[in-house]
Amino acid sequence: MATVLWTSLAALFISLAHARLVFPPGTDMGYIVPDDPGPRKFEDDTNWLNEIDADVYDQPVLQRGEREILNDIESALWKTVEDRARQEEARSAGEDETDVQVEPIENWHGRWFPHPPEELTRKGNIPADLPDYLKDDKHGVVMGIPSSMCDNGKVNLTVDWNFSPINYTCFDPKHHRIPVQDSLPSVEKCVYVPQNYTPEHICMNREIMYNTSLPTFGPHRPIWPVFGEYKFVPVQRWLHNIEHGAVVMLYDPCTEPLVVHRLRKLVTGCIRKHIITPYTFLSKERPLALIAWGCSLEMSTVDEKEVKTFIKKYGLHGPEGNYTKDGGYKEGLIRKAKYPPGSGEKDSNLCPS
Secondary structure, eight states: OHHHHHHHHHHHHHGGGGEEEEOOTTOSOOEEEESSOSOOOOOOTTOGGGGSOHHHHSSOSSOTTHHHHHHHHHHHHHHHHHHHHHHHHHHHHTOOGGGSOOOOGGGOOSOOSSOOOHHHHHHHHSOTTOOGGGEETTTEEOSSOOBTTTBOSSSSGGGTOOOOGGGTOOSSHHHHOBOOOTTSOOEEEEOOOOTTOOOOBOOTTSOOOOSSSSOSSOOBOSSOBOSEEESOOOHHHHHHHHHTTOEEEEEOTTBOHHHHHHHHHHHHTTOSSEEEEEOTTSOSSSOEEEEETTEEEEESSOOHHHHHHHHHHHTTOSTTTTOOOOOSBOTTEEEEOOOOTTOOGGGOSSSOO
16 A cells, blocks of 8 residues: 555656746745646546556556545645745735845945945044044035145045156157047047035045046045146046036146147136146047046047037036135146136136137
8 A cells, every 4th residue: 555655646746747836026935836726636547557567566556535535635735835825925915125135235335326325434434533623514524624634635645646657657658659549539428426416525544446447526535636737646636626627637648748738738728627637547549538527538639629618518517616726735736727818717718719
């Protein structure tokens, strides 16, 4: 009898090949559900169990009554599986949203808009001993107040730049000068920056890293550079200037000097609030760039109309675009900016000539 039941159960489980595995929403536990839900009866149409060699069993494998027992067992099995699946689906459908497992915010390393949660920025980036007068609800750290406890534009400068000449020098220009490609079109890019986004001010006790080689907004230092041209100024500084509406001119140190001079002349003749600095993270195909709040223009050569259009369109567009005061950072300053003739106070007339 035991052999008979095991053989019969084997037949039952073979029938599960016509079933499917279901995962109810919100769980990783699966259930086997038949393709055709509902009670199933074991139907021995081919009578294959009774055709097993009589020399082995000397009688039919299933006697009358035993078949009915197996039918009941199979029906009960399918009913249990289906009832459990329905219960799990109903439970998942009625689950409260508070039961959803949310990944800790500390594990997110992408962008936050309009700003990161306070517990990540205000507590994580502000030095513990920073006086209250240097703290700011908007930026985390107040801007423009020099302090050796945070940033005064003079101490810990190597956090942003190690003063290497590679950042502003074209070594062996005879062989490394970048050829001008007049036929290569410029590339203008703008990213959406929410109106309420406020970049954070980071003290010099922490590094600032960006997820792009050409950032157009982001966290920066509290002390911004004096407007003008520099031997080199790091991105962590000039990003503060574009928040104040400046246009930043970047060029690879190996760019053709006459092309750099032409772009410099256009920028200084268009807007006082500018920063000019070499930058080694531009492509060799387009070694010139203009940066404004949220936008960039990468160029292989200089088109006067294109440059002026960009400056008029995006200059003074930072969140504090009307702020005209110079910053306190002067390291590497070559030439302080002046208002172009005819520009008017506060750069009210961009590119006047």
